[in-house]
Amino acid sequence: VDNMRTPLLERESLTESPLNKKILSIMRTKKSNLCLAIDYTTVDEVLQMVELAGPFVLAIKVHADAIVDFSEEFTKKLTTMANDMDFIIFEDRKFADTGNTNLLQLHGTQKIASWADVVTVHAVQGNDSIAGVFRKVIQDPAYRLKGILLIAQLSTKGSLTSLNGYTESAVEIANDNRDVVSGFITQTRVSACSDLLNWTPGVNLDAKSDSAGQQWRGVDQAIEIQQNDIVIVGRGVTSSSEPVQQLKRYRQIAWEALTKNDTS
Numbered sequence: 004v005d006n007m008r009t010p011l012l013e014r015e016s017l018t019e020s021p022l023n024k025k026i027l028s029i030m031r032t033k034k035s036n037l038c039l040a041i042d043y044t045t046v047d048e049v050l051q052m053v054e055l056a057g058p059f060v061l062a063i064k065v066h067a068d069a070i071v072d073f074s075e076e077f078t079k080k081l082t083t084m085a086n087d088m089d090f091i092i093f094e095d096r097k098f099a100d101t102g103n104t105n106l107l108q109l110h111g112t113q114k115i116a117s118w119a120d121v122v123t124v125h126a127v128q129g130n131d132s133i134a135g136v137f138r139k140v141i142q143d144p145a146y147r148l149k150g151i152l153l154i155a156q157l158s159t160k161g162s163l164t165s166l167n168g169y170t171e172s173a174v175e176i177a178n179d180n181r182d183v184v185s186g187f188i189t190q191t192r193v194s195a196c197s198d199l200l201n202w203t204p205g206v207n208l209d210a211k212s213d214s215a216g217q218q219w220r221g222v223d224q225a226i227e228i229q230q231n232d233i234v235i236v237g238r239g240v241t242s243s244s245e246p247v248q249q250l251k252r253y254r255q256i257a258w259e260a261l262t263k264n265d266t267s
């Protein structure tokens with residue numbers, strides 16, 4: 004397998020995106036390309052896990068709308084922890100509507116633009132409903148949001164993202180909006196461009212699937228064979244009785260896989 008990845012140090016110095024510069028710098032400093040998906044439903048559980056995971060991860064991913072007691076106090080704590088422990092805050096909102104509605108949701112009850120560094124956006128609604136709206140927010144220093152991840156491929160069984168041309172069209176939207184799109188959510192690396200980061204969910208070292216459509220594979224497959232940059236791990240850590248042990252395990256295996264041929 005050809006290594007499509009440029010060395011991390013080179014990527015960091017080449018990128019014009021402040022968000023990607025920060026991501027690549029944290030990766031190298033913490034030796035971590037691990038994003039933890041914390042899909043717990045209460046603020047206390049989420050924050051307790053953030054406290055444990057902070058030192059080991061590049062990013063913490065949440066689903067704000069799954070947290071039953073979500074509040075502004077929660078996001079204040081989360082941003083303080085992110086600043087102190089040096090990680091990226093990733094809200095997995097998966098925006099998928101008209102540009103006007105995307106904007107309303109970005110500034111709605113959860114005020115996502117104010118506390119998330121990066122959000123997921125589906126490609127399905129097309130370029131004009133994505134680029135302008137997110138660009139306006141990203142360029143406004145009043146907000147924390149600094150980039151979006153376009154969903155190029157989903158991990159789920161039977162996903163429609165594998166229909167002819169879908170993924171390629173998502174990559175085209177990214178190429179046309181490099182100041183807005185920081186990277187992709189994908190299964191297999193979709194772009195050799197060094198400044199588009201490939202984040203991949205569907206990673207678990209001990210299980211292959213849940214009973215609700217999720218498909219998992221190991222880190223070797225995700226990083227070495229499919230050439231992604233960052234692994235997103237959820238229940239492999241969060242359902243374990245020894246999460247810190249699992250955090251160390253995933254972080255080490257993923258980092259070794261990423262930096263195997265990287266001499267920077």
Ligand code: 6AU
Nearest residue numbers: 040156157158159188204205217236237238
């Ligand atoms: O390891 P898991 O299955 O416990 O968690 C995976 C996390 C979940 C999903 O909402 C999310 O990754 N995810 C995504 C994202 C990040 O957008 C896309 C996808 O294709 N599959 C997937 O699992 O929080």
